[in-house]
Amino acid sequence: MLPRCADVDLVDAASEVLGMMFFTDVMNGNVVADPPERPVTVKVEFQGASSGMLHMSMPRETAEALAANFLGLPMGEAPTEEQMNDVVNELGNMVCGSFLSKHESEELFDLAKPEILAAAAELPSQVATLHRSLQLDNGNMVLALSWDRLNHAA
Amino acid sequence: MALRVLIVDDAPAMRLYIRRTLQMSGLALSAVFEAGDGKEGIAVLEREHLQGAGIDLVFTDINMPVMNGEEFVTQLQQEERLREVPVLVISTDATKTRVLRLRELGARGYISKPCAPEMIRLKVEQILGRDYAAALC
Numbered sequence: 001m002l003p004r005c006a007d008v009d010l011v012d013a014a015s016e017v018l019g020m021m022f023f024t025d026v027m028n029g030n031v032v033a034d035p036p037e038r039p040v041t042v043k044v045e046f047q048g049a050s051s052g053m054l055h056m057s058m059p060r061e062t063a064e065a066l067a068a069n070f071l072g073l074p075m076g077e078a079p080t081e082e083q084m085n086d087v088v089n090e091l092g093n094m095v096c097g098s099f100l101s102k103h104e105s106e107e108l109f110d111l112a113k114p115e116i117l118a119a120a121a122e123l124p125s126q127v128a129t130l131h132r133s134l135q136l137d138n139g140n141m142v143l144a145l146s147w148d149r150l151n152h153a154a
Numbered sequence: 155m156a157l158r159v160l161i162v163d164d165a166p167a168m169r170l171y172i173r174r175t176l177q178m179s180g181l182a183l184s185a186v187f188e189a190g191d192g193k194e195g196i197a198v199l200e201r202e203h204l205q206g207a208g209i210d211l212v213f214t215d216i217n218m219p220v221m222n223g224e225e226f227v228t229q230l231q232q233e234e235r236l237r238e239v240p241v242l243v244i245s246t247d248a249t250k251t252r253v254l255r256l257r258e259l260g261a262r263g264y265i266s267k268p269c270a271p272e273m274i275r276l277k278v279e280q281i282l283g284r285d286y287a288a289a290l291c
Contacts (some may be wrong), residue, residue, distance in 0.1 A: 017267070020268040020270050021171070021267070021269070067167075071167060071170055071171070083166075083167065086165060086166055086167040087167045089165065090165050094246050094267045097246020097247050097267065098246055098266075101246070101248040101249055101266065106249065106251060107249060108247075108249060108252055108255075113217075113219075
């Protein structure tokens with residue numbers, strides 16, 4: 001059994017962050033989707049009362065659209081590679097922090113600096129990893145949460 | 155009265171987001187400064203204080219290299235000439251423990267990310283009063 005609706009809270013955290021700060025709606029919080037081609041993937045490790053890591057992966061086009069929204073770029077203007085990576089890092093940081101704040105309201109946690117992974121990097125696939133694929137209005141996004149509390153539940 | 159604001163965050167994208175949100179919110183701004191960590195933030199505050207203009211409000215992240223947000227707030231409280239500058243923490247870490255700790259250290263307000271642009275304006279009004287919320291045009 002998952003700890004206190006971890007799957008729901010993870011999707012809620014991503015939906016809140018994407019809606020409020022990236023002007024992007026989550027159309028469906030649990031779609032079946034193939035891993036994106038040419039993905040942009042960010043990893044955020046965390047520790048505190050519990051520890052683990054969150055991976056977020058999305059097609060490059062989706063990452064560019066999210067970055068353009070976040071930065072308020074004029075219509076048709078694409079972000080630079082550096083801007084896109086910076087925004088995806090911030091997205092990972094916010095989703096992970098928002099999720100943990102829902103679960104660890106009394107405990108301090110520390111987030112490591114988000115890290116963009118090489119395009120060929122694979123998402124973790126062990127049992128104690130929670131996967132969710134989100135359908136956004138500009139592409140799909142895959143979330144993979146590896147968390148020691150899932151280990152205890154597995 | 156127009157605001158002079160300092161944004162302390164190691165993520166350039168987040169600094170730009172806060173700057174843009176402030177500019178679009180209708181707050182009257184006369185200057186917006188940026189710093190990549192707490193140490194740089196202290197340097198900007200001291201420089202502006204020495205030049206006589208000062209800073210009206212500081213936004214700071216928590217997780218930053220060199221000097222993090224908690225160290226930054228602590229350091230400000232130790233500087234007699236800077237301790238009255240109100241600091242608004244903006245971070246993903248919204249745990250009660252963190253918020254209470256930052257308040258004890260001297261932060262005047264806390265905004266958890268994600269945050270809508272209206273929330274940033276509201277917090278500024280709460281801390282500085284509505285006189286600062288005069289429209290730009």
